[in-house]
Amino acid sequence: MCGRSIAVVSHCVLNQNVVVHGLERAVGAFPFVKDIPGKIGLVQLPCPEFLLLGPDRPSMTYKDYLEINNYQQKCTQLLAPTILELKGYQKAGVRIIGLIGIAQSPNCGITGQRGVFMTEFLQLCQENNIRMPYIEVPIDYPDDRQFGKKVSLFLKGDH
Numbered sequence: 352m353c354g355r356s357i358a359v360v361s362h363c364v365l366n367q368n369v370v371v372h373g374l375e376r377a378v379g380a381f382p383f384v385k386d387i388p389g390k391i392g393l394v395q396l397p398c399p400e401f402l403l404l405g406p407d408r409p410s411m412t413y414k415d416y417l418e419i420n421n422y423q424q425k426c427t428q429l430l431a432p433t434i435l436e437l438k439g440y441q442k443a444g445v446r447i448i449g450l451i452g453i454a455q456s457p458n459c460g461i462t463g464q465r466g467v468f469m470t471e472f473l474q475l476c477q478e479n480n481i482r483m484p485y486i487e488v489p490i491d492y493p494d495d496r497q498f499g500k501k502v503s504l505f506l507k508g509d510h
Contacts, residue, residue, distance in 0.1 A: 356391050356446040358506060359437070361459040362398035364451050364488065369401040371410045376492045383499040391448065391506055394436060397429045399458055399468045413457040416467045426458075426471040434475050441481065448508045449484035461485050 365384060367375045387393070400408060400416075403425055416422050440447060450472075453459040458468035465473075476483040486505045489495045 355444075356448050356506075356508070357394050357440055358387070358391055358448045359394045359396060359433075359450045359483070361451065361453050361456070361488075362396050362401070363453060363459070365393065365395050366398075369398040369406070371400075371408060374410060376488065376490075381488060382493065383502050386499055386503065387506060392445075394433065396433060396459075396468075396472065399426050399429055402429060411457060413460075413464055413467060416457055423467060423471055426468045427475065430468075430472055430475055433472075434479055434481070437476070437481050438479055446508065447481060447483070448506055449486065451502065451505075452485055452487045454487040455490045461487050 363370050365380045367377050367379060367381070370376075384393075399422075400411075403419075403422070437447060450461070452461040452466075452469055454461075455463065456466050457464075458466040460466040461469050461473075473483060475481075484505075486501060489498055492498055
């Protein structure tokens with residue numbers, strides 16, 4: 352497997368059907384996904400909102416998620432298989448390029464107010480010595496026409 356690369360993506364990067372209806376930023380997968388080189392594998396994180404609260408959940412804030420009993424612990428449990436997978440890739444010499452998150456998401460946001468899920472994920476990465484640079488799909492996507500170029504540069508791994 353030496354010489355191969357992967358990127359980790361928030362679930363809704365590949366599947367906008369898990370997003371609260373009306374808050375989608377794309378239909379299906381984000382269009383920039385088609386420009387990701389085929390030699391780069393994608394590891395799709397689970398969607399804690401969909402898995403723990405279902406498809407018909409209301410729109411919620413960061414604070415709302417923190418008020419759900421054991422929500423952070425449940426996120427950690429959902430992430431356990433992904434951390435094992437990433438450790439396996441590292442052991443096999445697969446390069447982990449980084450993470451594509453979702454700006455201003457109460458769970459998958461990375462900058463500004465870091466989302467509940469991303470806080471747990473990045474902490475687990477740190478605890479397991481998994482380097483995880485990141486980029487986020489902007490809130491104004493698809494109006495940010497430069498985002499596809501930003502992703503391409505990010506995936507080259509010069510960070």
